[in-house]
Amino acid sequence: MSDMNYDELSFTTRSIHAGTEPDPASGAIEPSIYMANSFLLPYDPSTMNWSASEEKIYTRNGGVNQGMLEKKVANLHGGEDCVVLASGVAALSGLFFTKLKKGDHVIFSTVTYVATYRIFNELWCDKWGIETSIVDCTDIEKVRAAIRPNTKLIHFETPGNPTCCICDIEAIVKLAHENNIEVSVDNTFSSPYNTRPLEYGVDYVVESLTKYINGHGDSMGGAIIADHKTCEDIRYQAQVNIGGCISPFNAWLIQRGSQTFPLRMQVHNDNALAVAEWLDKQPCVSFVAYPGLPNFKGHELAKKQMKHGFGGVLSFGLKGEHDLYNRVVTHLNIFTSAVSLGNTGSLIVFLGEDDERMYLYPEEFHGGFYRVAIGIEDKNDLINDLRQAFKAEGLETVD
Numbered sequence: 001m002s003d004m005n006y007d008e009l010s011f012t013t014r015s016i017h018a019g020t021e022p023d024p025a026s027g028a029i030e031p032s033i034y035m036a037n038s039f040l041l042p043y044d045p046s047t048m049n050w051s052a053s054e055e056k057i058y059t060r061n062g063g064v065n066q067g068m069l070e071k072k073v074a075n076l077h078g079g080e081d082c083v084v085l086a087s088g089v090a091a092l093s094g095l096f097f098t099k100l101k102k103g104d105h106v107i108f109s110t111v112t113y114v115a116t117y118r119i120f121n122e123l124w125c126d127k128w129g130i131e132t133s134i135v136d137c138t139d140i141e142k143v144r145a146a147i148r149p150n151t152k153l154i155h156f157e158t159p160g161n162p163t164c165c166i167c168d169i170e171a172i173v174k175l176a177h178e179n180n181i182e183v184s185v186d187n188t189f190s191s192p193y194n195t196r197p198l199e200y201g202v203d204y205v206v207e208s209l210t211k212y213i214n215g216h217g218d219s220m221g222g223a224i225i226a227d228h229k230t231c232e233d234i235r236y237q238a239q240v241n242i243g244g245c246i247s248p249f250n251a252w253l254i255q256r257g258s259q260t261f262p263l264r265m266q267v268h269n270d271n272a273l274a275v276a277e278w279l280d281k282q283p284c285v286s287f288v289a290y291p292g293l294p295n296f297k298g299h300e301l302a303k304k305q306m307k308h309g310f311g312g313v314l315s316f317g318l319k320g321e322h323d324l325y326n327r328v329v330t331h332l333n334i335f336t337s338a339v340s341l342g343n344t345g346s347l348i349v350f351l352g353e354d355d356e357r358m359y360l361y362p363e364e365f366h367g368g369f370y371r372v373a374i375g376i377e378d379k380n381d382l383i384n385d386l387r388q389a390f391k392a393e394g395l396e397t398v399d
């Protein structure tokens with residue numbers, strides 16, 4: 001494969017081959033796991049830059065398995081470069097830490113991963129003098145109104161975790177760039193199989209590799225996909241000198257999992273649509289939030305921005321009181337009560353009405369809801385599992 005121009009190959013082929021070569025020393029056709037914390041130094045190391053990431057010095061500066069994964073993830077997003085860190089949150093904070101400074105203003109969307117909310121709403125504002133505005137980024141006019149002379153970055157998710165709300169990537173990029181503002185998108189819910197935000201002119205993309213790209217629920221990692229200069233800055237600041245490096249073993253696991261990522265993602269897309277359509281018909285269900293449903297706000301935009309499907313996560317509510325949610329979960333045989341998403345197995349989490357961020361979500365979420373991460377089991381088994389759990393609580397269902 002060494003002479004291949006990866007860009008000419010399909011996404012599925014690149015998911016298997018990009019970034020890896022047979023090992024020339026052993027002839028092994030799959031990469032080894034290089035669990036060394038440091039590398040042999042040259043004859044005279046005294047003049048070396050200990051914060052360099054391009055030379056193999058120390059695993060916090062970069063390593064063999066990390067490098068392979070970075071090449072693959074950059075390729076899958078069509079990016080110039082990629083930095084892989086210990087978790088999705090390490091990638092988010094690594095990007096923000098590197099790009100923002102005292103006095104900057106950030107617009108971030110009302111529906112984001114909880115760590116993003118905490119960073120911008122609580123942890124960084126007073127301590128580091130960063131101004132932040134929490135804005136419903138599904139409404140471009142609200143984004144426009146929030147822009148200040150010192151606005152540096154607009155950050156959002158689409159679909160957003162957990163309401164699945166859809167933001168118009170192209171429109172936000174246009175507005176931002178007209179005003180000299182950069183844009184970062186947390187693409188975890190969509191994954192590069194469905195959406196590649198760089199194609200819309202987004203400056204920085206963040207992925208939690210823990211989710212769909214690894215796909216097997218057995219390791220954590222995160223990536224920032226960006227231009228080479230930004231990636232070098234992130235390596236210097238957030239990786240080498242703050243320390244968010246990923247373990248070579250986790251990088252290897254994610255590289256291995258990523259080979260089947262497009263195949264799995266298509267099944268996540270198909271299964272989640274089938275489950276969402278079934279839930280939408282059930283008399284006991286109060287609402288279903290899934291971008292693939294024609295009655296979902298943002299559906300038309302999602303069709304445009306999401307190439308192969310609408311992702312594997314949906315949220316829904318039940319017509320009933322708080323503890324009904326807990327009781328229904330006890331009857332489920334296939335779904336596991338756990339956070340996260342992108343695993344092979346389906347997961348469900350009950351988010352109650354007292355959740356501190358409920359005020360940011362649409363009205364229908366306020367009584368509590370489930371966030372469901374649909375796995376790659378047989379979709380009929382998933383629907384049957386939900387049906388029998390509803391019935392066990394005397395809830396009204398239809399086929």
Ligand SMILES: *Cc1c(COP(=O)(O)O)cnc(C)c1O
Binds near residue numbers: 090157
């Ligand atoms: C899970 C998640 C993250 C955080 O990723 P970790 O790997 O758990 O640190 C960030 N953004 C979104 C949208 C997520 O779902």
